[in-house]
Amino acid sequence: MNLLLTYKCHPEGASDPFTSLLPAGLLTLDAVARKAGHQVTLANLSAHSWRKVRELMKKLRPQVVGISQFTHNREESLALARLAKELDPRCFVVLGGPHATHSWQEILPAHPEVDAVVIGEGESTLVELLEILGEGGDLAQVAGIALLKDGKAVCGPPRAPIGDLDSLPLPGLETSLSYGVDYRRQLEFVITSRGCPASCLFCSSPLFWGRGVRFRSPASVVGELRMLKERYGLVYFSFRDDTFTADKRRVLEICRLMREQQLHLAWNCQSRVNAVDEEMLAAMKLAGCECIQFGVESGSPAMLKALGKRILPADVERAAAAVRKVGINLSVYLITGIPGEGEEDLRQTLRLIEKIKPQDGQVSPLVYYPGTRLFDDAVHERVVPSDLFERKEGEGFLVRKDPFVERSRETMLKTLLRTGRKGAYRAGDFDRQRALLGYCFVTEMLAGEALEQDDNWPGALALYKGMQRKEPKNPWGYLLAGGMQARMGEFFAARESYAKVLTLVPNHLPALVALGEIALAEGDAAAARRHFKQALKLEPSDESAREGLAAAGG
Incomplete structure (x- = not known):
């Protein structure tokens, strides 16, 4: 079936770095639905106007819309349900998430735009629900859902919790058609x-x-x-x-x-x-x-x-x-x-x-x-x-x-x-931590951060270079050094540091963006465009790379 899994946060949460993301559960639902053979689109509509939301739904024409509902976005989720029904009355709309799970008895009688509510953990329930919908079977027999029957909200048999969580496919192992989804931030x-x-x-x-x-x-x-x-x-x-x-x-x-x-x-x-x-x-x-x-x-x-x-x-x-x-x-x-x-x-x-x-x-x-x-x-x-x-x-x-x-x-x-x-850690604290644990790259990271906050940039850089010598395969020493070197105007050294990060972690987006920004600072627009384009291949929605490419004339 053609399934749209979607979420739109409350406007006050649109700038929040966590609330504005898709709920993590939607990525797992996406993975299990695709594994069962369904066509799935993931859409994070938090930054979309209602006009754009309407255009997207008209374009996708989903048979089933699954909406993640929390208390903070309860009105937005219901507005999405109404829009889906307005555009296609035959579309089956199902809510899931903590608010829907605990409020189905109030939601279903009051909101005819909602056809069903998934109760609690949703992976097995969604797959069975899609199967029954495709066959035209009796939805009342699906465990773990609530729906209206003869005008009354009723809940089907309870769904047993998934015993083996390892059996669930990993989010991000494969990606779906998506809109507004920044996989790197999500994952x-x-x-x-x-x-x-x-x-x-x-x-x-x-x-x-x-x-x-x-x-x-x-x-x-x-x-x-x-x-x-x-x-x-x-x-x-x-x-x-x-x-x-x-x-x-x-x-x-x-x-x-x-x-x-x-x-x-x-x-x-x-x-x-x-x-x-x-x-x-x-x-x-x-x-x-x-x-x-x-x-x-x-x-x-x-x-x-x-x-x-x-x-x-x-x-x-x-x-x-x-x-x-x-x-x-x-x-x-x-x-x-x-x-x-x-x-x-x-x-x-x-x-x-x-x-x-x-x-x-x-x-x-x-x-x-x-x-x-x-x-x-x-x-x-x-x-x-x-x-x-x-x-x-x-x-x-x-x-x-x-x-x-x-x-x-x-x-x-x-x-x-x-x-x-x-309460910030100081030099003596780090010495005691080293004595207790031995070498630990986190200790060195935090020690370098403390030096930076004290405006001791040479000291922080020396510490980051020590991290590189101690653990040459750890990207953090090079990543932190690159940032420090760029701020100190040591652009050649910064490029070398970020290039080393990319040899260790080839798909590291921030290193590519940083290389583009360094090229811009040096006036090398061609190199900047090259780095920003590489970054956008990894993550087409990355705003820093988009802005950098525009600044470089790309």
């Missing part, structure tokens, strides 16, 4: 497990994926990383698992394989403070981990309990101390606007931030999401109506709207900024 985000061991009251992940955690094997994970490096030239990744470190043995094996295969990748991940220890963090850093983000939420024991976190500030302090000892950058995620949160709770959070000194952090007001205990309790207590999300009031719904929330958020952000500067 930097890697998912190696499904589910979370926690049950926080504000999170819908446990209900979406099912209780417990399912893992891909270390060999599968490292195989994907190697493929993405070789095919797309990617050398930096973000593991987007809810809790990447949930299984220590698996993490250690992933790290061992990455080092054994000399992938020389840098990466970051998300975790819980009670799911790491010093041994694991040391192995992660030696394998390229440069940053870890913890869901800390609050420094108040009472607020942590109110959120169902099952941690205490002392757990945060222990995990942060281990991270700082090993020398990984520490990022924290904080929440404010919790019911009952007051001045003393804020003071406790600020004291915790001051104590652990994260280099980075985010603060968000607490919001309602369908599928969370927080929302269900609020409905039960009649704090909010059950049809809350049918109301058109922007991206999300704050739990609290009083002045304390914004003041608390601003105070936390200012404290994070101040402690981030105070």
Whole structure:
């Protein structure tokens, strides 16, 4: 069948580097649908006007449209559904994603433009749904979908979770016809497990994926990383698992394989403070981990309990101390606007931030999401109506709207900024990290970054050249040196550094773009055009290469 898999974010998220991307699940759905023999188009419509969206849908004429729906883009996803039906009433429109999964009972009766909703994990369900649609069979028998029957929203039999995640085809191994999809940006985000061991009251992940955690094997994970490096030239990744470190043995094996295969990748991940220890963090850093983000939420024991976190500030302090000892950058995620949160709770959070000194952090007001205990309790207590999300009031719904929330958020952000500067690693910290771990290219990367921030460019460059001598097959020493040399006006040396990167990682897009920019700076328009054209062959949607080519008269 002719299938369009698509997503359009809320306008306020169009400039966000993560929200504006396709949800990672759409790439896996694309892969399984193509494997089953269907014609698939992937479309990220986040940057498209509605006029262009209409033109694209008229051109594609899909038989089935699959739309990824989150709470923030619930209106955009429904507008896409209405447009698909307007252009072709015979088109079958199906929603999937966390919001649709948890709100199907409200969506289906109110929105006739939606024919069905895929509940939770969608790969097996989508393939069966397409097969039944092609045969003209009874959709009510498809496990894992909800639809209208006799005017009433009903859900079919439950779909068992996929037991072997390694059996799913890798996103990016093959590419579909696509619109608005920057595969290199998309594929930097890697998912190696499904589910979370926690049950926080504000999170819908446990209900979406099912209780417990399912893992891909270390060999599968490292195989994907190697493929993405070789095919797309990617050398930096973000593991987007809810809790990447949930299984220590698996993490250690992933790290061992990455080092054994000399992938020389840098990466970051998300975790819980009670799911790491010093041994694991040391192995992660030696394998390229440069940053870890913890869901800390609050420094108040009472607020942590109110959120169902099952941690205490002392757990945060222990995990942060281990991270700082090993020398990984520490990022924290904080929440404010919790019911009952007051001045003393804020003071406790600020004291915790001051104590652990994260280099980075985010603060968000607490919001309602369908599928969370927080929302269900609020409905039960009649704090909010059950049809809350049918109301058109922007991206999300704050739990609290009083002045304390914004003041608390601003105070936390200012404290994070101040402690981030105070908590930056210095020369003595790097010496201790080297003594603890031995040589580690991440230590040298961070040490060079610190020198750059202190305007010690010659010192940073000397350190990057030392990385080249220590690990001549690691692209990071050459990549960082090239950037430094270009800023210092040493263009010949910078060209040599970037050329070396391309011998090690032939499809590394930023190195090609950098070579084009250096050629422009030197007035060599012909060389600039050559490099930018090569870059656009690798990634036709790359804006830097497009702008560079235009500047070079191409």
